[in-house]
Each structure stands twice: as structure tokens, then as C-alpha cells.
Amino acid sequence: MPEKDVSAAAGLAVDGLTVGYRTGGLVLSEVSLTVPAGQIVALVGPNGAGKTSLLRAVSGLLKAHQGVIHKGRVTLDGDAITGADASAVVRRGLAQVLEGRQVFPNLTVRENLLTGAHTLRRDDSRRHATFEEILDLFGVLRQRLGQRAGFLSGGEQQMLAIGRALMTQPRLLVLDEPSLGLAPRIVEEISRVVQAINAKGTTVLLVEQNALLAFRIAEYGYVLEGGRVMFGGPAAELAGDERVAHYYLGGQDMSGRRARRTAERTGR
Amino acid sequence: MDNFLQLTFQGMALGCVYALIGLGFVMVFKSSGVFNFAHPVFVMISAYIVAALVPHGFGWGVLVALVCMAALAIVCEKIILRRLAGRSLYVVIMATLGLSVMGQAVVAMAWGVNPRGSTEGPMGRGVLRVGGVALPWTGVWIITVSLVLLAVLYLFFQRTRYGLALRAAADHHEAALAQGINMRWVQTISWGIAGVLAVAAGVFLGAFPRRVSPDMVDTALGALPALVIGGFGSLAGAVVGGMSVGLLLVLGSGYLAEYGGVHVVLPYVAMLLVLTLRPSGLFGHHEAERI
Ligand SMILES: Nc1ncnc2c1ncn2[C@@H]1O[C@H](COP(=O)(O)OP(=O)(O)OP(=O)(O)O)[C@@H](O)[C@H]1O
Ligand SMILES: [Mg+2]
Numbered sequence: 001m002p003e004k005d006v007s008a009a010a011g012l013a014v015d016g017l018t019v020g021y022r023t024g025g026l027v028l029s030e031v032s033l034t035v036p037a038g039q040i041v042a043l044v045g046p047n048g049a050g051k052t053s054l055l056r057a058v059s060g061l062l063k064a065h066q067g068v069i070h071k072g073r074v075t076l077d078g079d080a081i082t083g084a085d086a087s088a089v090v091r092r093g094l095a096q097v098l099e100g101r102q103v104f105p106n107l108t109v110r111e112n113l114l115t116g117a118h119t120l121r122r123d124d125s126r127r128h129a130t131f132e133e134i135l136d137l138f139g140v141l142r143q144r145l146g147q148r149a150g151f152l153s154g155g156e157q158q159m160l161a162i163g164r165a166l167m168t169q170p171r172l173l174v175l176d177e178p179s180l181g182l183a184p185r186i187v188e189e190i191s192r193v194v195q196a197i198n199a200k201g202t203t204v205l206l207v208e209q210n211a212l213l214a215f216r217i218a219e220y221g222y223v224l225e226g227g228r229v230m231f232g233g234p235a236a237e238l239a240g241d242e243r244v245a246h247y248y249l250g251g252q253d254m255s256g257r258r259a260r261r262t263a264e265r266t267g268r
Numbered sequence: 269m270d271n272f273l274q275l276t277f278q279g280m281a282l283g284c285v286y287a288l289i290g291l292g293f294v295m296v297f298k299s300s301g302v303f304n305f306a307h308p309v310f311v312m313i314s315a316y317i318v319a320a321l322v323p324h325g326f327g328w329g330v331l332v333a334l335v336c337m338a339a340l341a342i343v344c345e346k347i348i349l350r351r352l353a354g355r356s357l358y359v360v361i362m363a364t365l366g367l368s369v370m371g372q373a374v375v376a377m378a379w380g381v382n383p384r385g386s387t388e389g390p391m392g393r394g395v396l397r398v399g400g401v402a403l404p405w406t407g408v409w410i411i412t413v414s415l416v417l418l419a420v421l422y423l424f425f426q427r428t429r430y431g432l433a434l435r436a437a438a439d440h441h442e443a444a445l446a447q448g449i450n451m452r453w454v455q456t457i458s459w460g461i462a463g464v465l466a467v468a469a470g471v472f473l474g475a476f477p478r479r480v481s482p483d484m485v486d487t488a489l490g491a492l493p494a495l496v497i498g499g500f501g502s503l504a505g506a507v508v509g510g511m512s513v514g515l516l517l518v519l520g521s522g523y524l525a526e527y528g529g530v531h532v533v534l535p536y537v538a539m540l541l542v543l544t545l546r547p548s549g550l551f552g553h554h555e556a557e558r559i
Contacts, residue, residue: 060445064441064445085450086445086446086448087448087450089448090446090448096446098442098446102440102442102443102446103440103443104435104436104439104440104443105439105440106435106439107432107439111435111436114432115432115436115444115447115449116447116448118447118448118449119447122429164447165446165447168447168448
């Protein structure tokens with residue numbers, strides 16, 4: 001049984017997390033961050049910083065990649081979930097949208113969404129309501145319910161991936177680079193959707209290379225590099241911070257260039 | 269014409285058996301990524317158990333075989349393969365080959381190496397006459413029960429929560445994990461279903477050529493070209509491939525009798541043809557492209 005830590009605040013707390021893969025060395029060292037309930041928190045960092053590994057460690061997917069948590073603690077609303085199975089973590093109210101969407105290509109859109117109901121109780125009366133809410137949020141999916149997900153466009157697949165995660169009725173939604181490879185117009189729509197989801201009471205941890213996008217909609221942000229949290233602060237301040245500007249807006253970093261390009265094209 | 273109908277009927281019956289065996293392979297492969305070389309041995313052991321218990325009642329035999337196979341499949345999965353999770357494919361394949369050899373040795377110790385009885389039980393040896401065509405009752409049973417099993421399996425996959433979970437897990441393992449699907453259950457259920465399919469195949473194979481013998485392992489391995497023809501990893505493909513192989517074998521043996529045992533190569537010829545013309549098999553889907 002997980003221990004109850006009454007002193008911890010609601011939301012996600014990652015404390016001193018050190019993570020490695022069996023096939024390689026450490027990829028995260030002593031990472032600590034908090035995602036207070038009700039907020040949007042952004043985590044940005046360049047390729048290979050360890051963002052995805054951190055999410056895997058939190059959501060229980062690390063084992064599937066032969067990864068190990070060496071040290072540290074993860075709590076969700078005060079309950080320790082360090083090293084818990086993915087299905088246990090989902091049942092506790094944390095849903096993850098995987099990097100690169102990863103829809104079930106041969107299942108229909110409807111079936112993709114219904115996989116999210118797997119952990120819900122059969123008699124859960126909110127199931128149907130949640131399904132309808134998701135279709136209201138993503139109108140395009142409603143017209144494509146019977147279509148195989150593999151044939152959707154990238155943007156539609158991203159919406160499906162988010163919708164499918166929402167079907168688990170999470171209190172905390174974790175998104176891994178939802179803007180990756182999408183056109184600016186779609187990126188805009190996705191950031192609006194993330195804000196709408198948050199406005200309805202779901203806490204959000206948003207991982208992005210697109211720092212501008214992330215800091216624009218987040219309340220608080222962290223910068224991860226080389227497996228360490230370099231700094232963190234209110235998102236509004238980070239957006240103007242010259243260290244962030246250096247790494248993600250002006251530096252030689254690919255992701256920085258991409259972030260700026262995206263920003264220019266969306267007119268921000 | 270009557271001869272053709274009769275052969276077609278027999279071919280369909282044999283095809284059903286190959287479909288059931290093929291589905292057993294596919295169930296396990298899709299859920300755990302393991303090609304279970306021990307599956308034909310599961311088929312043979314089921315046949316031996318039923319044949320041994322037929323004198324006490326066919327129903328008992330089937331029941332005991334079902335319990336034993338479900339238990340055996342689940343134990344194999346839990347004790348052996350789960351410990352090998354993450355090891356190289358060779359290790360896992362070697363483990364299932366090892367299981368296969370062990371299973372054959374155990375059967376040889378318990379029942380010897382000569383053919384033993386048959387599993388036909390109430391299916392009997394009579395024939396059903398429809399016009400000028402004589403349809404053996406065993407064939408009628410095989411086709412009917414197989415169709416019922418296929419329908420149940422189809423409904424399971426399409427209509428139930430775990431059916432959807434199994435399909436999702438086969439489609440994208442990590443995404444299924446991220447959706448909270450319990451992979452242990454998915455694998456246990458898949459292996460259990462494979463065990464049940466092995467019993468059905470064992471009973472039918474032991475009634476069709478009317479004997480239970482160690483050669484059943486080789487006969488069951490005949491489902492492999494069926495899998496390639498249908499498209500490996502596709503459930504519909506396993507059924508269509510199984511049917512094709514059954515029909516080829518029986519029609520071939522009927523019409524090409526003067527050329528000796530040439531019909532046994534027909535499934536392999538078909539397999540090579542399919543591999544050249546449509547490498548992913550008739551039903552194997554090219555994965556839809558993700559952007
Ligand atoms: N399954 C794995 N096995 C071994 N090493 C891995 C594995 N996955 C990631 N790594 C390594 O861990 C480090 C961090 O990778 P990670 O994917 O977490 O970074 P990221 O910040 O998500 O990068 P990106 O922006 O490219 O998605 C990298 O050096 C990577 O090579
Ligand atoms: Mg990543």
C-alpha cells in the first residue's frame with residue numbers, strides 16, 4: 001500500500017529522481033519539480049534532455065523500456081506512486097499522451113477512445129458523458145468515429161491521442177510534445193484545447209521543445225538539460241528570461257530555431 | 269461433381285482445424301510477441317488426454333483437457349516466458365522449442381510412441397447423406413463447432429472490454445500500457461484462449477485421420493504455411509489461410525492421387541506464391557503510415 005503523505009500538497013511532486021536505462025548510464029539526476037493541482041506546468045528542454053524519460057518514470061512506462069528508478073520519490077496527491085505499474089498510475093488519475101501520438105492505427109477512432117475506459121468501472125455513469133465531452137472538444141473526431149486511426153492526419157491523431165487519455169478521466173494530464181511536427185494552425189488549436197481541459201479542472205504537465213508555446217499557456221515552467229533541472233520559475237518570467245532566449249530562441253539549438261519559426265508563422 | 273463437393277467439404281473440415289491451430293499461434297504472438305513453437309504439442313497433448321478419457325465419457329475428456337491446457341498455457345506464460353521478458357528473441361524461441369521437446373518426451377513416456385485410439389467419441393463414424401454426397405459426421409461436427417468458436421472469438425474481440433484491450437495491445441504495446449491496460453491480464457487471457465483452441469484442434473485432429481499419435485505435432489506445424497498465406501499476425505488471415513491449406517491438401521490428394529503424395533507440397537507452393545506476390549500475406553496489413 002502506498003503511504004499517505006499528509007503534508008504534501010495536491011498535485012504531482014517529483015523529488016530527487018535519478019533514473020537510468022539498463023543499456024546506458026544515468027539520464028536523470030536528482031530531478032525535483034512540482035505540479036500543483038489545477039495548474040498548467042511546462043517542462044522544456046532540448047533533444048535528449050530526459051523529458052520523455054522523466055514522464056516514463058512518473059507514469060510507470062519506464063520498465064517497458066528497461067529503465068530503472070535509482071533514487072527519489074514521486075507522489076500524486078500525496079500518495080507515493082514511485083515505480084508503480086502503468087495501469088495502477090492510470091487508475092490513480094494520471095494519464096499520459098505519448099510523444100509522437102502513437103494512436104492504435106488499426107482500431108477505429110471510437111475504439112481508440114474506448115481503450116481509455118478500460119480502467120473505469122463498468123457502471124461508471126460518467127463514461128458516456130466523458131465520451132461526449134471529448135467529441136465536443138474535438139469536433140473533427142466526431143465525424144471520423146468509424147474510421148481507422150492510422151488514416152487520420154497528424155493533427156487529428158494528436159487530438160485523438162489527447163482524447164483517448166482524457167477518457168481515463170485523469171486529474172493530471174501529462175503531454176509529451178503535442179506540437180511535434182504539426183502545422184502552426186493545429187498547434188494553436190491544441191494549445192487552446194489544453195487550456196480548455198485545464199479550465200475544466202484537470203491539472204496539466206506539458207512537455208515541449210516549443211518553449212514559447214509552453215510558457216505562453218503555463219503558469220510555471222522548468223528547463224531540463226542533460227538530465228538536470230537547470231532552473232524554474234513563473235512561466236511569464238521564463239518567457240522573457242535571457243537564458244531561455246539563448247537556448248531556445250536564439251541559440252544554435254534546432255529546437256530553438258523551430259520554436260522561433262513556429263512563433264513567427266503564428267504571428268506571436 | 270459429387271466427388272468435388274465431397275472433397276471440398278473434407279477440405280473445409282481440415283481447413284477449420286488449421287484455422288484453429290493458426291489462431292492459437294496468432295493469439296499468443298499478438299499479445300506477447302512470442303512465436304510459441306510449443307503450440308503443436310499443446311494440440312497433441314489435448315488429443316491424448318481426450319483419447320485416454322473417451323472410454324469414461326467424451327465430455328469428461330474434453331473438460332479435463334480444457335482445464336489442463338488452460339493451466340499449462342498460463343503456467344508456461346507466467347513461469348517461463350514472463351521471466352524471459354526483455355530477453356532476445358532467440359532465447360524466447362529456444363525456450364518454446366525446449367517446451368515442445370519436453371512435451372513430446374512426456375507424452376512418449378506416458379503413452380508410448382505408437383498411435384493410441386481416437387478422439388471421435390460421439391462424433392461417430394457415420395456419414396450424413398445429402399443427395400449423392402456422403403458427408404462424414406466428424407466433418408459436420410468440426411465445421412459446426414469451429415464456426416461457433418470463431419463466432420464467439422469474434423464477439424469477444426468486438427464486444428468486450430478485454431477483447432478491445434487485446435486488440436489495442438497487439439496494435440501498440442506501449443500505448444496500451446499508457447491507457448492503463450493491464451498487460452499481465454491481456455497475456456494470460458491470450459494464452460488461455462490459445463489453450464482452449466489447442467483442445468478443439470486436438471480433438472478434431474484426433475478424430476479426422478482417426479488416430480492420436482506423435483505425428484500430430486508435424487500435422488499441426490502444417491498450420492505455418494497457412495499463417496504465411498493469410499498474413500502472419502492477422503486473425504482473419506489465420507482463418508482464410510487455414511481454409512486454403514485444408515482445401516489444397518484435400519482437393520490435391522483427391523485429384524492428384526496418381527502423382528503420389530504431391531499434394532503435401534501444395535500449401536508450400538501457395539505460400540511461396542503469396543510471398544512473392546504479396547509478401548505481407550492476403551490479410552497482413554501494411555501499417556498505416558503515421559506522420
Ligand atoms: N529506451 C531507452 N534505452 C536507453 N536509452 C534511452 C532510452 N530512451 C531514451 N534514452 C536515452 O535517454 C536520454 C534522454 O532521452 P529522452 O527521450 O528522455 O529525451 P527527451 O528530452 O525526451 O528528448 P526529445 O526531445 O528528443 O524527445 C537520451 O540520451 C536517450 O538516448
Ligand atoms: Mg522526448
